[in-house]
Amino acid sequence: MPTVQDVTRDVSELAKTFAGQLLQPNSPGYDEARRVHNGLIDKRPALIARCRGVADIVDALELGQRLGLEIAVRGGGHNVAGRATIDKGLMIDLAPMKGIDVDHKHGVARAQGGVTWREFNRETQLHGLATTGGVVSTTGIAGLTLGGGIGWLMGRHGLALDNLLSVEIVTVEGKVLTASTEENSDLFWAARGGGGNFGIVSSFEYLLHPVGPMITGGLIAYPFESARDMLHFYRDITRSLPDDMIVFAGLVHAPDGSGTKLAAMVGCHCGSVSDGEAAMKPLKAFGTPVMDAIGPISYSAMNSLLDAAYPRGALNYWKSSFMSQLSDEAIDALIECFARCPTPMGQLLLENFHGAACRVKPADTAFPHRAPGYNLVVLSEWLKSADTARCTDWARRSYDAMKPWLASSRYVNYMEEEANDQSAAAYGANYPRLQEIKAKYDPGNILHMNQNIVPAP
Structure with a gap:
């Protein structure tokens, strides 16, 4: 492990040509730069290299290896497991690169x-x-x-x-x-x-x-007492959605912070507004919603519709796996799990996979999950550190309760911090080929602060 003096000496030398910022723990702006979106993650890098261009990335990588520092890479800093940062290592931060x-x-x-x-x-x-x-x-x-x-x-x-x-x-x-x-x-x-x-x-x-710019989309929500009927309806409509339409469903809380539990669907139709309005009619005709905000909306607004539910600095712990189908028993289990949710920001989400995303062969890209179905996200989110134990416990218990209906495959972007041994579940039959390519480009596993692929021996 390099000393503070070693880091300071080499940083001072690199600073002569580095276009971005090199921040150490005593530097102005360090505390803000070290934070990522998930407030549960609180790490202190020995050095943050805020890059302005490709040459900065090259030099930061070389410096980190020369000093023997573990290296993490930050883009948007949104990864829920906090893999964009690292204690006592080097964070290579691409956030200033906005071209x-x-x-x-x-x-x-x-x-x-x-x-x-x-x-x-x-x-x-x-x-x-x-x-x-x-x-x-x-x-x-x-x-x-x-x-x-x-x-x-x-x-x-x-x-x-x-x-x-x-x-x-x-x-x-x-x-x-x-x-x-x-x-x-x-x-x-x-x-x-x-x-x-x-x-x-x-x-x-x-x-x-x-x-766009105008498409059709929005959120429609029902009382929690209607959750079973809504999820049955959701299962039925997602069997035959047009390619232009995506619908996610969730058991969520009201956005006013009251803790009121709701069952909701969020839909988006990316075709013409007239086609979108026709495609959305079955959603709008179902049940008796407490809120119906589905209608014409700009694509940019649709893309930011859920932002307020995921504020920067909130504490998050997620678990996730794919589901090939949504059985009656799985629906009942979801409702039972959500009834015990201890945080008014917690959610159970179902992301439907269909259409073009499922027409790519599993071996054509490293991402192998191309079967129609759902991605279940057990999303625990809260604001006070005193609630951490019970909120993470709820997520783990809920995920365990859903295991009888989960597939073995997992979405790598939602994997929790302790799931480093789950790469095979994330990549399936593609994993051995990924290991070989890892061995070619990073045989020493320098870039391991990620959902890590171990190089082939």
């Missing part, structure tokens, strides 16, 4: 690794274009895309990673590579789902699609 270039004539956008989906959509929607992005707009494009990319457009256009044309990536050797289907194709395959295991992605090139 976005939209080529609307060719339907392509390139964005740097610190961009969030709100920032990305703001630029692309000037031209009525979009690509599949996160359902929360404050999420960074980097982590979401590299791990999968669930979003409102995935029924029509696939996951975020399915829309990648290329990435620029800095390897642990300091090489700056372009990866695409034509160039470094093995690295491109691995980057589409394999997370940050193979290098630091400095920029992403996406295919864009005509979307």
Whole structure:
């Protein structure tokens, strides 16, 4: 472990050419820079390298290895497990890298690794274009895309990673590579789902699609007493949704902080407003909602609709797995679990997979989860540290109670901090190939502060 003097000496030397900021624990701005979205994560890096460009990434990587520091990489800092930061190590922070270039004539956008989906959509929607992005707009494009990319457009256009044309990536050797289907194709395959295991992605090139600016979407909510009927209805409609339409369901709490439990659906139709209004009629006709906010909405507003439910600094603990079907028994178990939820910010969410996201072969990208079904998220969120034990306990107990209906596969972006031994569940039959590519580009597992893929021996 290097001494503080070692770090300070080498930082002073690098600062002569570094375009961004090099922050140590006594530096102004360090406390703000070290924090990530999840307030449950409270780590103190020995050094934060806030990069302004690719050369900064190269130099920061070299410095971290020379000093023997463990390295974490931050894009948007949204990962719930807090893998973007590290105690006593080096955080390579891409947040200042905000460049976005939209080529609307060719339907392509390139964005740097610190961009969030709100920032990305703001630029692309000037031209009525979009690509599949996160359902929360404050999420960074980097982590979401590299791990999968669930979003409102995935029924029509696939996951975020399915829309990648290329990435620029800095390897642990300091090489700056372009990866695409034509160039470094093995690295491109691995980057589409394999997370940050193979290098630091400095920029992403996406295919864009005509979307909006106005689409149809919003939230509709029912009393908790209607949860069983609503979830049965949700199961039925998700068997035959058009590609343009995505519907998620959840057992949630009222947004006023009252603790009132609700059953809700959030829908998005990315086609014309008239087609969207027709497609949404079954949702709007079902039951007696206490709130119906489904209607014409801008795509940017749809992408930020749920932001307020996930404020920066709130304490979060999630567990998640895929479900191939939603049986009556699973529905009953979900309702029983949510009845015991101790926090007015807690949720049980069901994210439906269908359409284009399920038409890609499991071996075509590192992300293997291409079967129609649902992703269950046990989402515990709270504000006071005194509530941590009971809120994390509820999430664990609820997840355990749902295990009889869960598949063995897991979505890597939602894996909790202690799930480092779950990579096989995240990648399935693709894992051995990922291990071989990891051994090629990062044989020493320098980049291991992630949902780690162990290099093949």
